[in-house]
Amino acid sequence: MESKKNDSNDKNHQQHHREEEDLEQEQEGDQEEEEENNEILKKRISNHPLYGLMVETHLECLKVGDISNLDTALKIDHQMQTMNKQNLGMFSHSELDLFMEAYCMALGQLKVAMEEPQQKSMAFINNMHSQLRDLTMATMPAPDESAADATSSSECKSRRNSTS
Template sequence: MENMSLSCENKDKEEKVTVEEEDNEILKRRISDHPLYRLLLQSHLDCLKVGGDNGQFKIKNTERRHHLKQQGNNCLELDQFMEAYCIALGKLKEEFEEPQQKSMAFISRMHSQLIQLTTTSTHHFSTGESQEGTKSERP
């Protein structure tokens, strides 16, 4: 009797797992078929490759709305999730880029200062001036 109840419990668990797997597959298909899925993937990839082309990724409200209007029978909840996720990824990418842009601006300023210093030093030495600004004595 005990074996029978264990067998029934195992079958119930297996059926639940199978139903959950089927539900997951259906959800995956619905997400991958959604009109914003490609935009979502591109947004995700853009976040991963911050440091490439700046300004390449901008989600426009009209573009999102256009994708939503083109969809067929997707549910509103999934639409809202996909749109919110795309927006969140766009903001995340901007947050990743901000410190990088500040660093690049700092490096650019340092580079400009180094160029000015080397140009000034080269000019002083080529005209025969010493570092104090007076003519050096030549033998």
């Protein structure tokens, strides 16, 4: 009786193990299919006529406040413009076209939104510099007066020392 239970348990275990293996293989197949679909989508996006504009707009967003990678960005920008000119003849209105147009517009709006606080900050800083310059100019004596004051001050000191 016990051997029948063991055989039954072994069969159940083997069947359960096979089901797990089948499930894993199915998941691996789904992952491979998803990766293949992602690669196809990446190729479609990179060959799209608006891809150059999208990359250019993205780079413009990255440039806001950061000029460290400007040379690299300009090289990529030139390459994208060349590629964009080559792809203009392949334009058709599909879901990808609509997505690319919307994404480029969103990136443009993001750039404007990022630049606005920076421009306000620069205006504030420039205003503060101007006010500081005005304050320091008003409190500093004119160059002719300061030289005359220094001379008369040293004369007064020397007179005091000689009379004492």
